[in-house]
Amino acid sequence: xxxxxxxxxxxxxQEAETVTLSCTYDTSESDxxxxxxxxxxxxxxxxxxxxxxxKQQNATENRFSxxxxxxxxxxxxxxxxxxLGDAAMYFCxxxxxxQGGSEKLVFxxxxxxxxxx
Amino acid sequence: KAGVTQxxxxxxxxxxxxxxxxxxxISGHRSVSWYQQTPGQGLQFLFEYFSExxxxxxxxxxxxxxxxxxxxxxxxNVSTLELGDSALYxxxxxxxxxxxxxxxxxxxxxxxx
Numbered sequence: 001x002x003x004x005x006x007x008x009x010x011x012x013x014q015e016a017e018t019v020t021l022s023c024t025y026d027t028s029e030s031d032x033x034x035x036x037x038x039x040x041x042x043x044x045x046x047x048x049x050x051x052x053x054x055k056q057q058n059a060t061e062n063r064f065s066x067x068x069x070x071x072x073x074x075x076x077x078x079x080x081x082x083x084l085g086d087a088a089m090y091f092c093x094x095x096x097x098x099q100g101g102s103e104k105l106v107f108x109x110x111x112x113x114x115x116x117x
Numbered sequence: 118k119a120g121v122t123q124x125x126x127x128x129x130x131x132x133x134x135x136x137x138x139x140x141x142x143i144s145g146h147r148s149v150s151w152y153q154q155t156p157g158q159g160l161q162f163l164f165e166y167f168s169e170x171x172x173x174x175x176x177x178x179x180x181x182x183x184x185x186x187x188x189x190x191x192x193x194n195v196s197t198l199e200l201g202d203s204a205l206y207x208x209x210x211x212x213x214x215x216x217x218x219x220x221x222x223x224x225x226x227x228x229x230x
Contacts (some may be wrong), residue, residue, distance in 0.1 A: 035218055043205060044120075045221035091160065103173055104150065104162035105209075105219065 002027045004094050006108035013082045014116050020067075021077045021111050023092030030054075031097040034068070034075045035105070040088040048090070051075065053097070079113075087115045119143065121222035123208050129228045135196040138225045142189050142210030148172075149191040150219060151183060154205040163206075166191055198229045 003026045013019035025034070036048040051059045051068050058066050063080045079086055092108040122141040130136050142149050151163040162175040166185035183193040189210075195202055205226050209219035 033218075037221075042223060043207075043226075044223040045207060045209070047218040047220070050218050103148075103165055104175065105152075105160075106162075107152075107160040109159045 002029070002032075002094050002096070002106045004092050004106050004108040006090075006092055006111050008111045009109070010112045010114070012114040012116060013079070015082055015084060017082055018078060018080045019082055019113065021079075021090050021092075021113070023075045023077070023108055025073050025075065025092070025094050025106075027073070027094065027096075029096055029098055033095045033097055034066075035093040035095070036064070036066070036075075036077045037091045037093060037107075038086075038088045039091065039110075045091070049077065082115050084115050084117060087113055089113075121208055121210050121220050123206075123222035123225050125225060126223065127226045127228075129230060130198050131230055132198055132200060134198050135194060136198060136227060137192055137194045138206055138208075138227070140191045140193075140208030140210075140222060142191070142208075143220055146210035146212050146220070147189055148211045149185055149189060150209045150211075151191070151193050152207045152209065153177075154207055154224070155203075160207070163193065195227075200229050203227060203229045 005024045032053045034051045037045045038048050049061045065078045067076045089110045091110045093105040124139045148167045150165040154160045165173040169185045180196045185191045205224045207224045209221045211219045
């Protein structure tokens with residue numbers, strides 16, 4: 001079974017600074033998807049960024065980028081120019097891409113990000 | 118375009134009762150998944166429905182069940198509620214097999230007393 005580990009329960013960053021959230025995962029599959037979701041106090045999970053395992057190029061979405069290291073099974077999220085609205089719980093998630101494989105998302109425990117003004 | 122709508126937002130039930138939660142996916146999305154979120158266990162997969170068929174089921178007791186209707190709306194039911202069922206229940210929908218990510222609703226906060 002796949003597992004996702006987020007080793008930082010809490011992180012803080014100064015507004016306008018850069019922060020990196022860590023995520024490692026364990027799988028025997030070669031084809032999969034990785035996601036970062038943000039959950040603000042409103043409770044709704046918001047997709048931040050998505051990475052396909054077969055693509056070597058790291059995904060970027062505006063101020064958000066990932067460092068995907070497939071061999072190391074590492075998938076960290078970098079937030080540049082942090083804003084107060086970035087404060088939230090961040091979840092790393094894994095999903096198999098194999099036909100017949102599980103289509104569920106496997107989540108890490110989350111990292112609570114605080115942005116200080 | 119309307120997002121994923123979950124009703125009700127909050128619910129308080131007594132042990133032993135049953136509860137039904139509703140989820141309306143984004144128009145055109147045929148896959149609906151349910152997750153339970155608790156402080157102790159985090160986010161755990163309950164089940165997924167696609168075109169009215171359950172495609173996948175998590176490791177939850179048979180008290181947890183669900184269904185999907187022809188318009189893709191989904192309901193989940195929990196019978197004989199236990200205190201440990203208190204959680205945030207999140208619904209997510211997608212267009213395909215979820216490879217492009219899922220859109221989540223704001224959840225239903227269930228409290229069992």
